Amino acid sequence: MKRARHPDPDELSLIDVLGALNDPIRVGLVRVLADGRERGWGELRVPVAKSTLSHHLRVLRDAGITRTRQEGTRCFVELRGGDLDARFPGLLGAVLGAADRDDVGSHVGVVGGLPEAPADRKPGAPQIER
Amino acid sequence: MKRARHPDPDELSLIDVLGALNDPIRVGLVRVLADGRERGWGELRVPVAKSTLSHHLRVLRDAGITRTRQEGTRCFVELRGGDLDARFPGLLGAVLGAADRDDVGSHVGVVGGLPEAPADRKPGAPQIER
DNA sequence: TTCGATGTTCGCAAAACGTCGAACAAGGTA
DNA sequence: TACCTTGTTCGACGTTTTGCGAACATCGAA
Numbered sequence: 031m032k033r034a035r036h037p038d039p040d041e042l043s044l045i046d047v048l049g050a051l052n053d054p055i056r057v058g059l060v061r062v063l064a065d066g067r068e069r070g071w072g073e074l075r076v077p078v079a080k081s082t083l084s085h086h087l088r089v090l091r092d093a094g095i096t097r098t099r100q101e102g103t104r105c106f107v108e109l110r111g112g113d114l115d116a117r118f119p120g121l122l123g124a125v126l127g128a129a130d131r132d133d134v135g136s137h138v139g140v141v142g143g144l145p146e147a148p149a150d151r152k153p154g155a156p157q158i159e160r
Numbered sequence: 161m162k163r164a165r166h167p168d169p170d171e172l173s174l175i176d177v178l179g180a181l182n183d184p185i186r187v188g189l190v191r192v193l194a195d196g197r198e199r200g201w202g203e204l205r206v207p208v209a210k211s212t213l214s215h216h217l218r219v220l221r222d223a224g225i226t227r228t229r230q231e232g233t234r235c236f237v238e239l240r241g242g243d244l245d246a247r248f249p250g251l252l253g254a255v256l257g258a259a260d261r262d263d264v265g266s267h268v269g270v271v272g273g274l275p276e277a278p279a280d281r282k283p284g285a286p287q288i289e290r
Numbered sequence: 291t292t293c294g295a296t297g298t299t300c301g302c303a304a305a306a307c308g309t310c311g312a313a314c315a316a317g318g319t320a
Numbered sequence: 321t322a323c324c325t326t327g328t329t330c331g332a333c334g335t336t337t338t339g340c341g342a343a344c345a346t347c348g349a350a
Contacts, residue, residue: 031316031328044262048182048255053308054175071327079310084328086308103317103326118258120250125178128248132174162298162345183338201297212339214298219337233296233347292350299344306337314329320322 031105034091034098039113042094047118050093051125056086058135060095063109064126071105075139164221164228169243172224177248180223181255186216188265190225193239194256201235205269 051057055076063069076083087107090096095114099106114122129135181187185206193199206213217237220226225244229236244252259265 031326034328044255044258044264045182045184045187047258048178052175052178052182055308057175072325078308080327081311081329082309088328100327105327118254118261120254121258124248124250124254125174128174128177128251131248134174164298185338202295208338209340210297211299211341215338218298230297235297294347294349296346296348297344298346300342302340304337304339307335309333309335311332312330315327317325319324 031100031103033100034088036091036097036110037094039094039110039117042114042117044118046093047095047114047121050089050095053086053089054135055138056090056135057125057129058138059086059090059107060109060122061126061129061135062138062140063096063107064111066109066111068099068106068108069140071107073140074107075141077137163230164218166221166227166240167224169224169240169247172244172247174248176223177225177244177251180219180225183216183219184265185268186220186265187255187259188268189216189220189237190239190252191256191259191265192268192270193226193237194241196239196241198229198236198238199270201237203270204237205271207267 051060055078059074059076062074071087074083076086078086087096087098091098094110097108097110099108109122111122181190185208189204189206192204201217204213206216208216217226217228221228225240227238227240229238239252241252
């Protein structure tokens with residue numbers, strides 16, 4: 031596995047970002063990562079083949095929406111909420127809010143539902159990061 | 161010319177909206193319409209064939225981003241900013257702000273630059289085009 | 291009624307996209 | 321060493337999107 035390329039914050043392109051978000055599965059992934067926590071690849075539950083999931087994660091990474099870290103043979107994904115918000119203020123939050131309203135990508139999840147979430151999260155409250 | 165279908169405000173789909181905005185020309189059109197003024201079809205200056213422009217305007221209309229009004233043989237386009245903001249608060253504004261930063265769709269304009277803007281524009285100020 | 295202007299619709303072609311399974315690469319483990 | 325696990329890459333397939341020009345429909349004007 032090669033180490034993937036992550037675009038610099040000032041390199042992010044709006045069209046790339048919107049293009050990456052133009053897919054229910056990818057929006058679902060972003061929603062899962064919206065709490066700011068890093069997630070393991072294998073932890074993600076998406077109803078597609080793993081090659082397809084790999085593709086979607088690559089699109090998100092190439093657009094600068096997520097960051098991928100590698101550890102041994104497995105890797106972890108994280109939302110680049112700060113970078114995104116610095117370059118396109120409010121965009122991610124608006125999309126996450128809209129995705130919540132529209133329930134986009136709800137078939138994407140993680141093992142065990144919302145693990146390690148100590149129940150201090152209101153269901154409807156979009157949370158940009160951290 | 162048939163009268164086109166406009167989706168109801170509560171019918172708007174986030175994926176459709178993001179899909180419609182995932183194109184520099186369409187983002188440019190939205191930017192032109194962002195001031196809330198209605199524009200004539202023929203007033204729009206876009207570097208594509210008219211059949212292609214018709215297509216882009218249809219995508220925007222079908223997504224619920226614009227409204228098209230017909231008057232005799234010509235028609236007028238308008239941004240559905242209110243409807244959009246009611247359903248997806250902040251989304252349009254964030255995209256417009258990001259588009260400004262990224263200068264997306266700057267090759268889209270209207271006849272006479274920014275018409276009816278009474279010469280209070282400094283020559284060096286960034287001008288969308290034409 | 292005939293003509294011109296204005297958009298829309300209809301093929302058509304090229305490119306991009308989402309999806310899959312198979313093959314592969316790399317790190318852990320036995 | 322051989323083997324297993326974890327993701328990525330590759331090639332293929334069908335669908336969608338973008339773009340064009342030509343043909344069409346409709347309205348207003350001559």
